[in-house]
Structure formats: structure tokens, C-alpha cells
Amino acid sequence: MKNLILPLLLIICIHCSKSDGVASPRASADLVEVLPDDKTANFSKNELVPSPQEEPRENTPKKIDTISKKIIKNGEMRIQVSDIKKSLDQVNEALKKNNAYIQTEDFQNSDEDENLSLTIRVPHKNFDALINSFSNGIGSVLSKNISSEDVTEEYTDVSIKLANKKIYLEKYRDLLRRASNTKDMLEIQEKIRGLEDEIDVAEGKLRFIDDRVNYSTLNLSLYKEKIRSSATSKIGFGSRFGDSITQGWNSFISFILGLISFWPFFLAIPLIVFLWRKWKGRKKQK
Structure with a gap:
């Protein structure tokens, strides 16, 4: 019986040693080959090649903005109107439609005419539309000058x-x-x-x-001349003759008053003549 057990134990040990000796070297070799490759791959990805989030912004190329065309538009208009106030209302209405505004305003009233000068600022895109609105309906355009300057x-x-x-x-x-x-x-x-x-x-x-x-400049002048209109031209010859007499009399009065304002000189003339004659008489006696 002992002779049978010893051979069986020997066979079992030999079988186990063979199986362990074949499997373990292969597995260890696989691990040796795989682990270094994985470590090298991870090192190259994380350290040699930085991710986009880790790259400094200074190394990224900056986008260069292109400058669009820069055009300055200016204009001048002189319009003859029949009523300054009514025309100004029309101007304000056109300004509201075109998002424009009055920067400066100057009004002058003389015996010959009325003149309202406006400096208007209007968005570049609405400049032409505003010019057209002033050209139609406000009055008679006496002059218009539009200029453009490229400052790009x-x-x-x-x-x-x-x-x-x-x-x-x-x-x-x-x-x-x-x-x-x-x-x-x-x-x-x-x-x-x-x-x-x-x-x-x-x-x-x-x-x-x-x-x-961005904002164009328009110098607008509203002009009203004070002359006899068609209504006043119906005045007859008698009325005009009376106006002429009155105007002549006023001119004469102004002349007389002007002469009177020189009264000190008129008093000085006789005195100068008297002194001159006296001096001349003394000279003859000598």
C-alpha cells in the first residue's frame, strides 16, 4: 500500500510543478512588456504634449481686427422759406424720423431778412435721407454742398x-x-x-x-427775405406817394438834427474869424 501512495504523490507533484512553471513565466513576461509601454504612453501624453487647456494664451495667435472704411460726410444747405417758425417745425419732424438732433442754433433778425442757422448731427446712415427731406417741402433750396472725406x-x-x-x-x-x-x-x-x-x-x-x-454734420440755414410780397404789391400810388413823403420828411429831420449836433463847431467859427481879422489888423498897423 505504501508502495502505491508514494508513486501517486510523486506524479501529482510533477504535474503541478509543470503547470506552474509554464504559466507564470508567460504571465510575468506579458506584464513586463505591457506596464512599461503604458507608463511611457501616459508620460508622453501628460507631460510632453500639453493639453489645449494647459497651453499659455501668449502662444496662441491673436486675431487681428480689420478696420472698416471710415468716411466722414458733411453738408451745407441754405433754404429760402416763407415762414421761419413753420419751417422749423418741419425740420424738427424730419430730425425725429432720422434720429438726428440740433447741436447749435443761431437766429438773426434784421430789417432786410430773417436767418436761422442750425448745426445738425445725424447718424451716418440717415444723412442722405435727411438731405432729401429738407430738399422737398420746406422751401426753395438756394445752395447745397455735400462733401465726403475718407479717413481710413x-x-x-x-x-x-x-x-x-x-x-x-x-x-x-x-x-x-x-x-x-x-x-x-x-x-x-x-x-x-x-x-x-x-x-x-x-x-x-x-x-x-x-x-x-458715426454722426455726420449738416449746417442748415433757413432764410426769409423781407420784401414786398404779392399782398403788399396791391397798395396804390397814393399810399406809396404818402410813404415817400413821410420817408423824405424823416430824412430831412434826421439831417437837421445832425446839423444841430454840430452846434459847438458853429459857435467856434465866428470866434475864429474874429480873432483872425484882429490879428491881421494889428499886422497891417505895424
């Missing part, structure tokens, strides 16, 4: 210089933070102050150009 090149030049000045300003500010002595700090601060002034001037110029481009 000037605007672009100022914009580029402004961008460069801002870059230099940031560089000087960075130098100021790293300055080690008072002399360097004062020199850098002076440079910064000069650049800030130049930047303010450039930005102000761009704002001025934008304002002139």
Missing part, C-alpha cells in the same frame, strides 16, 4: 501706433518692477508718463474720428 488711412495709422505704444508701456512697467536703484526708477517713470500722455492723445483722436464718422 489716418485711423489705421493712429491705431497701429497706439497699439505699439501700449506694448512699450507694458515693457516699461515690467522694467519698473525690476528696477534696482532710484535713478533707473525715475527714468523709467518719466518714460511711462510720456507714453501715457501719448496714448491719451491717440485715444482721443480715435474717439473724435469715430464721432465724426
Whole structure:
């Protein structure tokens, strides 16, 4: 019996050792081959090639905005009307329709005419429509002058210089933070102050150009001449003759009053003549 058990135990041990010796080396080899590959792959993805979220913004190309056309439109109009007040109401109505407004207003009234001068600001897109509304229905257009000025090149030049000045300003500010002595700090601060002034001037110029481009300017003059109309022309010869007599008499009175205003000179003339004759008589006696 003992002779049978020992051979069986020997066979079982040999079988187990064979199965373990074949499977474990293969499995360990697979692990050795796979694990290093996975680690290398993860390293290259996470460290060698940064994700888009981790890339600094300074390395991304900035989009350069293209400047559209900058056109300044101005105009002048002189319109003869029969009633200044009524025409002004029509002007205000046209301004409301075109989102325009009156910037300045000047009224002059003389014996010969009435003149209302308006400086109007109107959105660029409504400029032509406003001109057309004034040309039709308000009165007789005596003169009209429309001009356009392309300032795109000037605007672009100022914009580029402004961008460069801002870059230099940031560089000087960075130098100021790293300055080690008072002399360097004062020199850098002076440079910064000069650049800030130049930047303010450039930005102000761009704002001025934008304002002139976005809102056109129209100088409108409403003119009413004070002359005899068709109604007054019906006055007869007698009335006109009486008006002429009155006007002549008023002119004569004005002349007399003008002469009277010179009375000191009239009193001085006889005195001068008397002194001159007296002096001449004495001269003859000698």
C-alpha cells in the first residue's frame, strides 16, 4: 500500500510543478512588456504634449481686427422759406424720423431778412435721407454742398501706433518692477508718463474720428427775405406817394438834427474869424 501512495504523490507533484512553471513565466513576461509601454504612453501624453487647456494664451495667435472704411460726410444747405417758425417745425419732424438732433442754433433778425442757422448731427446712415427731406417741402433750396472725406488711412495709422505704444508701456512697467536703484526708477517713470500722455492723445483722436464718422454734420440755414410780397404789391400810388413823403420828411429831420449836433463847431467859427481879422489888423498897423 505504501508502495502505491508514494508513486501517486510523486506524479501529482510533477504535474503541478509543470503547470506552474509554464504559466507564470508567460504571465510575468506579458506584464513586463505591457506596464512599461503604458507608463511611457501616459508620460508622453501628460507631460510632453500639453493639453489645449494647459497651453499659455501668449502662444496662441491673436486675431487681428480689420478696420472698416471710415468716411466722414458733411453738408451745407441754405433754404429760402416763407415762414421761419413753420419751417422749423418741419425740420424738427424730419430730425425725429432720422434720429438726428440740433447741436447749435443761431437766429438773426434784421430789417432786410430773417436767418436761422442750425448745426445738425445725424447718424451716418440717415444723412442722405435727411438731405432729401429738407430738399422737398420746406422751401426753395438756394445752395447745397455735400462733401465726403475718407479717413481710413489716418485711423489705421493712429491705431497701429497706439497699439505699439501700449506694448512699450507694458515693457516699461515690467522694467519698473525690476528696477534696482532710484535713478533707473525715475527714468523709467518719466518714460511711462510720456507714453501715457501719448496714448491719451491717440485715444482721443480715435474717439473724435469715430464721432465724426458715426454722426455726420449738416449746417442748415433757413432764410426769409423781407420784401414786398404779392399782398403788399396791391397798395396804390397814393399810399406809396404818402410813404415817400413821410420817408423824405424823416430824412430831412434826421439831417437837421445832425446839423444841430454840430452846434459847438458853429459857435467856434465866428470866434475864429474874429480873432483872425484882429490879428491881421494889428499886422497891417505895424
